[in-house]
Amino acid sequence: MYEVTTITSFSGAHNLRDYKGKCENLHGHNWKIEATVCGENLDKTGMLLDFTELKKIVGGLLEGFDHQYLNKVKPFDKLNPTSEIMAKYIHDELKGRLLCEHPKLELSGIKITVWESDRQYAVYHE
Ligand SMILES: [Zn+2]
Numbered sequence: 001m002y003e004v005t006t007i008t009s010f011s012g013a014h015n016l017r018d019y020k021g022k023c024e025n026l027h028g029h030n031w032k033i034e035a036t037v038c039g040e041n042l043d044k045t046g047m048l049l050d051f052t053e054l055k056k057i058v059g060g061l062l063e064g065f066d067h068q069y070l071n072k073v074k075p076f077d078k079l080n081p082t083s084e085i086m087a088k089y090i091h092d093e094l095k096g097r098l099l100c101e102h103p104k105l106e107l108s109g110i111k112i113t114v115w116e117s118d119r120q121y122a123v124y125h126e
Contacts, residue, residue, distance in 0.1 A: 001108065002048045005036040006055045010066040014081040017071075026069070031086075032115035033062060035094060039107045049098075049105065057101065061093045083114040087124035090114070 013028040035058045039048050064073055070081040079085050091112045098105060111125040 001038055001040060002042065003036050003038050004048045004051065004054060005034055006051060006058055008033045008035070008055070008058050008062055010062055012065050012068055012070045014070040014076070016082060017080050019080075029116045031065075032121075033058065033090060034111075034113035034115070035090070036111040036113075037098070037107050038109045038111065039105075041106050049102070049107075053102075057094060057097050058090075061090065061097065083116050083120070083122035084124065087112040087114040087122050091124045091126075 009030060009032045011028060011030050013026055015026045016023045035054060037049050037054065042048055070076045075089060076086075079089065091110055094112070095110055098107070098110075109125055111123060113121050113123045115121040
């Protein structure tokens, strides 16, 4: 099994809804997003997926979040902006964009890790 990972970061503020504790208050993180695609088969050049392409797609789906108050940006105006929910959202968006732009790509899975600090992260994969 091969894995290809790209790491992207952005700064964004949020506060958690329906939560009692420090994180119900407005605060910010330097978010780090690790996007990993997994698969058994390489293309004829010997790549699972070009890093440049993965980076472009992940960058495109995160660009609206940088230096924003995430609770006011779709879909987090409705969804609670926890690391777990962000990871699933990024997973589903990336999966959709990869299927659309690379219909022949045979991936076994996508794994998204959302770091909200150096010591805390949440992961989503199917
Ligand atoms: Zn937070």
